[in-house]
Structure formats: C-alpha cells, structure tokens
Amino acid sequence: xxxxxxxxRREVADGAVHVxxxxxxxxxxxxxxxxxxxxxxxxxxRSATMPSGHRMSVQTVCLGWxxxxxxxxRTAEDVNGAQVAGLPHWLVxxxxxxxxxxxxxxxxxxxxxxxxxxINFYDAAAKMGMHRDADEQVDEPVVSLSLGDSCLFRxxxxxxxxxxxxxxxxxSGDLFVFGGAARFAYHGVPKxxxxxxxxxxxMSNGRVNITMRVTGLSGHxxxxxxxxxxxxxxxxxx
Ligand SMILES: O=C(O)CCC(=O)C(=O)O
Ligand SMILES: [Fe+2]
Numbered sequence: 001x002x003x004x005x006x007x008x009r010r011e012v013a014d015g016a017v018h019v020x021x022x023x024x025x026x027x028x029x030x031x032x033x034x035x036x037x038x039x040x041x042x043x044x045x046r047s048a049t050m051p052s053g054h055r056m057s058v059q060t061v062c063l064g065w066x067x068x069x070x071x072x073x074r075t076a077e078d079v080n081g082a083q084v085a086g087l088p089h090w091l092v093x094x095x096x097x098x099x100x101x102x103x104x105x106x107x108x109x110x111x112x113x114x115x116x117x118x119i120n121f122y123d124a125a126a127k128m129g130m131h132r133d134a135d136e137q138v139d140e141p142v143v144s145l146s147l148g149d150s151c152l153f154r155x156x157x158x159x160x161x162x163x164x165x166x167x168x169x170x171x172s173g174d175l176f177v178f179g180g181a182a183r184f185a186y187h188g189v190p191k192x193x194x195x196x197x198x199x200x201x202x203m204s205n206g207r208v209n210i211t212m213r214v215t216g217l218s219g220h221x222x223x224x225x226x227x228x229x230x231x232x233x234x235x236x237x238x
Pocket of ligand 2: 131132187
C-alpha cells in the first residue's frame, strides 16, 4: 500500500476549491509560531477600522503590503507608521504549492507569486461579514490557510452578498483557493467554533487564517526583511 497522502479536493464553486487537511501538524505548528512573531512587530496585529468608523472584530497583521479598508500601502499609517514585514520566500513557495494542490495545474501554479499575506486572528466572538477581496488589481487566485479553531466559511457568488452560497466547515490545516470565475466572489466567516482546535499546533484557542494574494501593485520590496530579526517581539496570539 502506498504511504503517499493524496488530499481530497472539493470544488465548492467554479474556481473555488477546498482541500481539507492539506497541512500536517508540523507545518501548522511552524505557521502558528511564525504568525506569533508577525503579530508582534514591526507592525502589531490590530482590528482595522472601516471608513464607517466600525472596527472589525477580527484582528489582522499583514506581510509584504499593509492592508487597511480598502487599500494597500507599504507602511502601516493607521497603526504605527512602520513598514510591514516582508513576505518570506518559504511562504511564497507554500502559496505556489497550494495553488498546485488545488488546481492540479503545474503550468499555471509555477508562476504564482503572492506579494502579500493577511493574517487574521479570530477570537470566539469574531466574525467576518460577506465581502469580496477586491483591492487587488489582478485576478490571480487567493490562497487561504486555516489554523486553530474550526469555522463556518460561507462562499457565495460574484453579484450579491446573499444566496446562492455554500457553507463549508474550515478546520485547522485546511486549504481553500479561489481564483478564475470565483476570484471576486463574496465570502465571509459567520461563526467560529471555540474549543475545536488542536493545542498541539501551539495555539490554545482562537482561529488564524492566512490569505495570500497577488496585489498587482508595483514597487519592489525585498522579501525576508524581518525574518532574521533575532529579537522579534512575541505577538499576542494565545
Ligand atoms: O478567515 C477566513 O477564512 C477568510 C478571511 C478573508 O476572507 C479575508 O481576509 O479577506
Ligand atoms: Fe476575504
């Protein structure tokens, strides 16, 4: 019998693929430790404020480009003015492998080069309303990785925030990729299920989601800017 792990691949909508259990425990642990560092410096994780003045319940820290509703900048003017940490090569490579796992398309995934990652932390009460990831100027796929507590992920259509949509349970280690016809579809997280995570990955509670994207914005930032900092502050993930 082959020991090869062949992941299950579920097409949720045209261009949207869920790969349950894509990351093993060791990979999840590595990502959690990295997120903990990123959550501390050079730009601390925070709840972004919408133009309406409403603060998001989710807390976010960004790599490569800093996102605030609804634009990307290199420096975090709405936080502490610092330049965000670079996106490390290993994460770019993980993103490329994620697109390959989801699409099976070697030729297309070979050129996938995300230049930003948003790291979201959800406590038991946090949620994210239906929205489109539309601040990017190109239609390259979004790669989403889930860690910690499970959640209800709602993946809808490109026209309205409402139905039709599909509800998917995203668990720790799951991959979700949306591109092609699904790239600008509405999606959101109506609910996190507290206490469903595995403490072995290094998180005692809450959910972390990492989305990698290609902004299509110009301006070179060398990767790995913050990766060699021995004194990186520990972030506030639990
Ligand atoms: O937390 C998730 O699974 C989705 C996050 C998301 O949609 C976003 O950051 O834009
Ligand atoms: Fe999103």
